[in-house]
Amino acid sequence: xxxxxxxxxxxxxxxxxxxxxxxxxxxxxxxxxxxxxxxxxxxxxxxxxxxxxxxxxxxxxxxxxxxxxxxxxxxxxxxxxxxxxxxxxxxxxxxxxxxxxxxxxxxxxxxxxxxxxxxxxxxxxxxxxxxxxxxxxxxxxxxxxxxxxxxxxxxxxxxxxxxxxxxxxxxxxx
Amino acid sequence: xxxxxxxxxxxxxxxxxxxxxxxxxxxxxxxxxxxxxxxxxxxxxxxxxxxxxxxxxxxxxxxxxxxxxxxxxxxxxxxxxxxxxxxxxxxxxxxxxxxxxxxxxxxxxxxxxxxxxxxxxxxxxxxxxxxxxxxxxxxxxxxxxxxxxxxxxxxxxxxxxxxxxxxxxxxxxxxxxxxxxxxxxxxxxxxxxxxxxxxxxxxxxxxxxxxxxxxxxxxxxxxxxxxxxxxxxxxxxxxxxxxxxxxxxxxxxxxxxxxxxxxxxxxxxxxxxxxxxxxxxxxxxxxxxxxxxxxxxxxxxxxxxxxxxxxxxxxxxxxxxxxxxxxxxxxxxxxxxxxxxxxxxxxxxxxxxxxxxxxxxxxxxxxxxxxxxxxxxxxxxxxxxxxxxxxxxxxxxxxxxxxxxxxxxxxxxxxxxxxxxxxxxxxxxxxxxxxxxxxxxxxxxxxxxxxxxxxxxxxxxxxxxxxxxxxxxxxxxxxxxxxxxxxxxxxxxxxxxxxxxxxxxxxxxxxxxxxxxxxxxxxxxxxxxxxxxxxxx
Numbered sequence: 001x002x003x004x005x006x007x008x009x010x011x012x013x014x015x016x017x018x019x020x021x022x023x024x025x026x027x028x029x030x031x032x033x034x035x036x037x038x039x040x041x042x043x044x045x046x047x048x049x050x051x052x053x054x055x056x057x058x059x060x061x062x063x064x065x066x067x068x069x070x071x072x073x074x075x076x077x078x079x080x081x082x083x084x085x086x087x088x089x090x091x092x093x094x095x096x097x098x099x100x101x102x103x104x105x106x107x108x109x110x111x112x113x114x115x116x117x118x119x120x121x122x123x124x125x126x127x128x129x130x131x132x133x134x135x136x137x138x139x140x141x142x143x144x145x146x147x148x149x150x151x152x153x154x155x156x157x158x159x160x161x162x163x164x165x166x167x168x169x170x171x172x173x174x
Numbered sequence: 175x176x177x178x179x180x181x182x183x184x185x186x187x188x189x190x191x192x193x194x195x196x197x198x199x200x201x202x203x204x205x206x207x208x209x210x211x212x213x214x215x216x217x218x219x220x221x222x223x224x225x226x227x228x229x230x231x232x233x234x235x236x237x238x239x240x241x242x243x244x245x246x247x248x249x250x251x252x253x254x255x256x257x258x259x260x261x262x263x264x265x266x267x268x269x270x271x272x273x274x275x276x277x278x279x280x281x282x283x284x285x286x287x288x289x290x291x292x293x294x295x296x297x298x299x300x301x302x303x304x305x306x307x308x309x310x311x312x313x314x315x316x317x318x319x320x321x322x323x324x325x326x327x328x329x330x331x332x333x334x335x336x337x338x339x340x341x342x343x344x345x346x347x348x349x350x351x352x353x354x355x356x357x358x359x360x361x362x363x364x365x366x367x368x369x370x371x372x373x374x375x376x377x378x379x380x381x382x383x384x385x386x387x388x389x390x391x392x393x394x395x396x397x398x399x400x401x402x403x404x405x406x407x408x409x410x411x412x413x414x415x416x417x418x419x420x421x422x423x424x425x426x427x428x429x430x431x432x433x434x435x436x437x438x439x440x441x442x443x444x445x446x447x448x449x450x451x452x453x454x455x456x457x458x459x460x461x462x463x464x465x466x467x468x469x470x471x472x473x474x475x476x477x478x479x480x481x482x483x484x485x486x487x488x489x490x491x492x493x494x495x496x497x498x499x500x501x502x503x504x505x506x507x508x509x510x511x512x513x514x515x516x517x518x519x520x521x522x523x524x525x526x527x528x529x530x531x532x533x534x535x536x537x538x539x540x541x542x543x544x545x546x547x548x549x550x551x552x553x554x555x556x557x558x559x560x561x562x563x564x565x566x567x568x569x570x571x572x573x574x575x576x577x578x579x580x581x582x583x584x585x586x587x588x589x590x591x592x593x594x595x596x597x598x599x600x601x602x603x604x605x606x607x608x609x610x611x612x613x614x615x616x617x618x619x620x621x622x623x624x625x626x627x628x629x630x631x632x633x634x635x636x637x638x639x640x641x642x643x644x645x646x647x648x649x650x651x652x653x654x655x656x657x658x659x660x661x662x663x664x665x666x667x668x669x670x671x672x673x674x675x676x677x678x679x680x681x682x683x684x685x686x687x688x689x690x691x692x693x694x695x696x697x698x699x700x701x702x703x704x705x706x707x708x709x710x711x
Contacts, residue, residue: 050425083263085253086261088423089565124697126529133608134632139510141631142267152532157249158517166540167485167518170246171364173177173372 040079044102045078049076049151052116055125056151060164073161078154094150110140177199177373180385181277183242189388191238195397196430203393203422204229206702208413208434210400213279214687215440215671217247217379218320219695220387223438224709226699230392231432232384233276235414235445235659236275238396239282239420240380244370245648247599248519255283257444259519263575264554264560267608268630269468271572273442275422276370277396278380280442280560281684284638285367285515286356286376287487288326289681290317291689294503298553304648307657313689314699320688323711324357324377329667331363334487337545338512339478341492343594351494357684358488361654365486366517398430398443403437410437432550436666439644440691443467443673447562447643448570450654461654463562465645465655466572467678468637469548471681472584473514473524474591475535476543476600477612483540484516490682491627497590498680504554507545507583511591512679516544526608526634535604545595547587549580552642552677559678576635582630584635588626592619606634623638639683644673650675670694 041049053075054061062068076110083094100106107113111128113120120128132144162169185191191648192201202206206228209216216232222228239254252260257273264271275279291313299305321324333341333353344351361375374381388394398415405411412433417426439446451474455462461530490512498508514520518539525535535542551557576584588605596616597605603619604612605627626633646669649655650662659674661667670691672683679686 014611025644056528057533081249082253082259085259085421085423087258087569088567089569089571090261090263093425106239129528138266138268139628141256142263145267145631146526152522152525152528153519156522156536157247162518165536168367 007038008054010084040084045098046076047117048098048101049079051120051125052129053151053155054122055129056148057155058122060155060161070090074158074160075151075154079150082150082154094146097146178242179240179242180381181238182242182504182528184306184385184388185318189389190393191395192393193238193427193428194395194396194428194482195420196416197417197430200431201428203231203395203430203432204224205393205432205434207231207438208233208432208438209438209440209524209670210413211279211440211442211445211671212277212384212394213274213379213442213671214281215691216438217278217281217383218526218691219438219440219670220392221383222692222695222707222710223699224340224387224390224392226703226705228699229704230387231434232387232392232394233398233400233413233432234394234396235399235418235422236277236396236424238394239370239373241374244366244372246364246366246369246372248369248517251283251583252519252601252697254265255363264572266575266630266667268271268576268635268652269470269574269639270636271468272445272636273355273640274604276358276379281378282377282380282539282680283368286358287490287493287682288355288357288514288685290332291686292498292680295677295680298503299676301361303645303646303652305636305676306648306658315695316689316693317685318694319710320685324382324683324688325359326355326357326377328353328541329356329358329488329491331490331565332344332490334365334484335482336484336516336543337488337490338493339482339598340494340513340545340594344494344496345597346597349494349594351492352402354491356491361488364517367489368517368520371701395430395627399425400441400449401452402449403455403667405664406662407454408456410667413437420462436668436698437697438698439661439667439669440671442527443640443643443675444472444562444570444572444667446563446673448662450644451562451564452568455608456660457654459651461645461652463643464678465552465559465561466562466574466643467552467641467675468500468574469639470551470576470584470634471549471638472547472587472591473634474545474588474595475525475604475606476545476595476598477538477602478543478599479601480540482516482543484541485511489513489515497587498550507549507554507580508549509549509583509587511592511594512543512546512548513535515548516542522607524607524636525632528608531611541569543595543598543600545591547591549587550680551580552580552680560641572640576630584628584633585623585626589620592616592623608632615644630654639678641672641678641683642673644669645676646674647676650664657696659690662674666695668698680710
């Protein structure tokens with residue numbers, strides 16, 4: 001069992017890392033033309049989602065080859081579209097989450113993921129997801145839930161995923 | 175055969191519709207009554223007040239979409255028609271809230287389930303909140319009227335298999351089940367009510383009261399966020415709105431101001447308290463935004479081994495009130511049982527886990543039955559619900575800590591649903607909880623459910639119903655609004671939506687909103703015109 005002291009330390013670290021990552025994020029925002037949140041994902045965000053997808057969609061993605069890369073890329077696009085449709089407040093929170101995940105010290109300390117996202121294996125990413133899913137910190141559990149919903153929503157919102165689950169799609173209208 | 179689109183036809187016929195996302199300068203309108211929100215409360219009020227001869231402007235934050243746009247695809251529907259892309263969360267993110275944000279509000283996307291306010295709920299309001307006037311008998315004429323207007327009647331088509339399984343389970347265990355009433359006319363039984371009705375069969379505000387009001391000369395402004403009421407001397411002088419970009423996320427630098435004699439608030443139980451909070455409306459008892467209620471809802475999925483096709487057919491047709499009726503209303507929390515539609519995105523995101531486990535469950539998508547338990551919050555001192563707060567940017571946030579009182583009902587509801595699902599022939603039951611790997615028998619479910627930790631995020635809790643926050647009561651110490659929905663501290667502001675409810679309803683709330691809105695708007699029409707109010711139907 002973690003001691004109270006460890007708990008507080010982890011909490012402070014989480015807060016500090018979030019603040020540091022948030023700084024990067026707001027700097028990114030200021031660089032965007034007109035101060036608006038740019039549509040779509042940044043390269044860093046894309047590489048994080050592209051690493052998450054094979055773990056979250058294990059068994060659902062095509063096993064290999066170009067079909068797999070295409071399916072991952074389409075899922076990443078779908079996540080970008082989904083985020084763009086969220087409230088400004090939710091977009092800001094997710095921006096902070098991705099900034100945190102993209103910030104190497106936070107990735108190692110909070111996500112317990114040593115390799116960077118592009119090098120991480122699906123098993124390593126799954127271990128990260130599992131850690132946050134059952135974290136004692138509600139904040140990390142809710143971050144897991146957010147990533148879960150974004151990736152699975154993007155995947156199953158795409159008609160390409162429907163045949164495998166026996167969903168015929170909406171009826172044809174006259 | 176081409177399906178007629180009454181909205182496109184109306185616009186062609188010259189309805190007064192302003193798309194605020196196309197504004198290129200500030201603008202000002204004048205009206206007798208400005209109505210904030212075009213959902214169940216705003217729609218009913220718009221028709222009644224327009225028919226009374228008043229000049230009405232209806233304001234809606236969301237877009238104007240109609241049957242031509244309704245393509246039955248979740249990837250279109252959720253971003254276009256729902257608050258926060260159907261991903262609105264409570265403050266600790268433990269509860270996902272499904273709520274409409276489009277012309278017609280939640281009535282455009284709800285599942286058509288129609289219930290009069292339960293007598294036990296009204297009796298509780300009479301007893302605890304002094305709302306003596308809200309008796310079953312006194313409200314009956316209003317419910318009769320909205321039933322005629324919206325074609326609310328028993329759905330006599332065979333329920334889809336997902337609903338039939340709830341009925342079968344009830345019959346097997348001796349748990350009373352009943353058919354629902356629905357607000358549909360000529361329903362095709364497609365099953366896509368939650369994505370906007372593509373055939374205009376659903377008698378939502380979008381195809382009933384709003385067209386009637388617009389045909390009668392009302393003005394609709396969509397893509398306009400109601401920012402605040404300008405207050406002076408205990409009255410509201412104007413509604414100040416911010417134009418939204420077409421995508422509906424970011425504001426435009428243009429304002430639309432509506433000066434009116436009277437203001438009707440129908441922005442829903444999160445939106446209405448938030449508007450009053452942003453307006454710094456007087457609230458001497460500190461009640462505004464408090465006691466906002468959901469029906470915290472738990473989910474159980476059952477693998478049936480045969481085709482269920484929960485995506486096809488009327489989403490909700492059967493329910494059970496046994497676990498409400500068999501417990502005292504002020505005792506441990508009771509729950510209503512229903513089933514949800516099962517569509518790929520809604521189901522995949524609600525379902526817990528990821529990777530192979532998730533994928534194996536999704537492989538059974540078409541053979542899965544799902545059940546919901548809607549917990550009746552707000553009837554006990556230990557169930558105060560949540561509170562609406564404002565973020566720094568002024569948008570609302572619902573703080574809804576799940577209390578031990580509610581958690582107790584969560585666990586009982588899981589057991590109930592598992593027992594019913596096994597009685598209906600389930601091969602395996604999954605409580606939607608991160609630690610549930612599925613149960614192959616009722617005995618295993620009982621043992622497993624007893625061990626599931628009751629923690630936010632681990633247990634999946636959702637809600638499609640938001641109520642309260644501008645509660646009505648006889649005594650100003652208990653409610654910011656009186657029994658006619660009049661905001662006590664502002665002389666010309668009437669609340670006309672579910673935010674008036676002093677507790678949750680204990681049933682799908684649309685008809686409660688319709689009935690109360692018809693009653694309150696009719697009274698308002700009489701006050702403003704000094705003539706009898708027009709009949710709704």
